[in-house]
Amino acid sequence: MTEYDKALTARATQIAGLLVFEIPVHGDNRGWFKENWQREKMGLAGLPDFGPVQNNISFNDAPGTTRGIHAEPWDKFISVATGRIFGVWVDLRAGSTFGVVVTAILDPSRAVFVPRGVGNAFQTLDPNTVYTYLVNDHWSADAQYASVNLADETLAIDWPIPLDRAELSVKDRAHPRLSELVPFAPRRTLVLGAGGQLGRALHEVYSDAGYVDLAARGQLDLTSSGLDKAFRWRDYDTIINAAAFTAVDAAESAEGRAAAWAANVTGVSTLARLATEHGMTLVHISSDYVFDGTSPRPYREDDSVSPLGVYGQTKAAGDCIVATVPRHYIVRTSWVIGDGRNFVGTMLSLAERGIDPFVVDDQQGRLTFTSELARAIRHLIESRAPFGTYNVTGSGGVCSWADIARRTFALAGHDPDRVTGVSTKEYFAAAATPVAPRPRNSVLCLEKILSVGFEPAPVDRLLAAYVDAKKHALARRKGHA
Known part of the structure; x- marks a missing residue:
């Protein structure tokens, strides 16, 4: 269940730049309302002024829909409009935290800022889950992307719904293991x-x-x-x-x-x-x-x-x-x-x-x-x-x-x-x-x-x-x- 009327806060994680946000959601008998992204307030709380240029929405029909782990050359602010997801983030950037994993349950009252080069994945926990994200660049075929296998043994991700019973794309199942991956290059x-x-x-x-x-x-x-x-x-x-x-x-x-x-x-x-x-x-x-x-x-x-x-x-x-x-x-x-x-x-x-x-x-x-x-x-x-x-x-x-x-x-x-x-x-x-x-x-x-x-x-x-x-x-x- 979505928790109402939290204070807006940002929590740092083991992955540098990856921030988990608690978002105030105001509800009554009609439903609920939230400021999903508020530049001034979230900037004061710690969100970089990352300059989003595009808003994407992913609709997921059934629990167990699993996507990722993908790292792109842009920053993302990820939130949930309805339902819940099990979020997974893996640092795929070159450096001492390469391969570090952070997980969290996201619902309408919790969001995450994912910096460039950090792999992002999620698994839906409720039916009709809508997942939305702001990005600060447009997709480009010549941009650098990195992906790692959802079932990588070294990451040891404890998926709530085992991957053999989850809904995955053929492409996501075929991603390389972490040991085969070239670390994501810095800007x-x-x-x-x-x-x-x-x-x-x-x-x-x-x-x-x-x-x-x-x-x-x-x-x-x-x-x-x-x-x-x-x-x-x-x-x-x-x-x-x-x-x-x-x-x-x-x-x-x-x-x-x-x-x-x-x-x-x-x-x-x-x-x-x-x-x-x-x-x-x-x-x-x-x-x-x-x-x-x-x-x-x-x-x-x-x-x-x-x-x-x-x-x-x-x-x-x-x-x-x-x-x-x-x-x-x-x-x-x-x-x-x-x-x-x-x-x-x-x-x-x-x-x-x-x-x-x-x-x-x-x-x-x-x-x-x-x-x-x-x-x-x-x-x-x-x-x-x-x-x-x-x-x-x-x-x-x-x-x-x-x-x-x-x-x-x-x-x-x-x-x-x-x-x-x-x-x-x-x-x-x-x-x-x-x-x-x-x-x-x-x-x-x-x-x-x-x-x-x-x-x-x-x-x-x-x-x-x-x-x-x-x-x-x-x-x-x-x-x-």
Whole structure:
């Protein structure tokens, strides 16, 4: 018999993410009423906001009708409209709980949330049982499915009605044993802009992960009208967007302005919409250029943006869009150095060629090596840090570009006094093309990223290692010449 007027509660089970809900059912002489799925109340009780897109109903004529055990690539909220079922759930996901079994009797006053990759089965206990479920994706022939035999000996399910007397389909009787099953793969991670400096660092930091897909610029156009169908997005848990228009001076031209807005705003808005629709985490890279550089202290994550130039404007707009995604990390950084053309590499080249550079000395900040940026991104995702904005740079003292140039010369065995410091205005005085205004203060406060357990490495140590690696690479090239 259905139990009336329970309090709405959620109970965790031995299978991670599988929740059993007690649902208030209100009855009188006319029958009963219940809120079968109530987004706000059930969210407060613990139900993920899983975004259902379809409602399915299964009518079962006789007791003993048995269906399953099926795991699909979507989440399900399962309840009973009339009758009772014996529900069975088996974790078919890779991990320590693979093969764990949970059972419960469901009637109109009890429901269950079944996460993606958990096998679901039921056996009806009453005639004319109606079983209903919400799912957050549409059926697709190319999606990954997994099934295990209802009579698997290792699962040892105590069916109320023995399977030899139950009503099963031929297909369900033929499902493989658990020992034959390949565990259900987790949702994947997609790195966009994989050919860039950060993309290459992400490739390296995820080199041990078989669940990461890489898409370089030539493989995916963020501004394409076909982006919606470029991937089966429901298969992805996380998008790391390492693709961006970063030519800050070119963005000041008419052509560059259009390209910057297309990549940094239009493309990002499409990713934000897809991430929201499919329940994905979106990782977005922000910049110190969203600030005007006039703050007397390091910039915090919650400081108001005030960009000076087009590039900064597009990055600030992208930040605002990504902040609307329920699951997002905005990783704000500055003065990025990685595998490719960059400031430190340029200084090393000048030093080796005997050129004494003039370098800006009135902009302050810290370098960020892409290896650290990639490491911080993986830490945020895997530690499940609270969603939001995080500053990430190297740690240590604040310096100017001229200071970094002198340090680079010295580490490479050259006289640091060959570097002459000049003001930004002096440096760009003779520029023939438009120049983007630079923030004078690019120092970012690191307290928040430290609070979630990530400790950025000192810039001095990373710079020394970077220069040493470049010196060895140059020596090898000369040896082969």
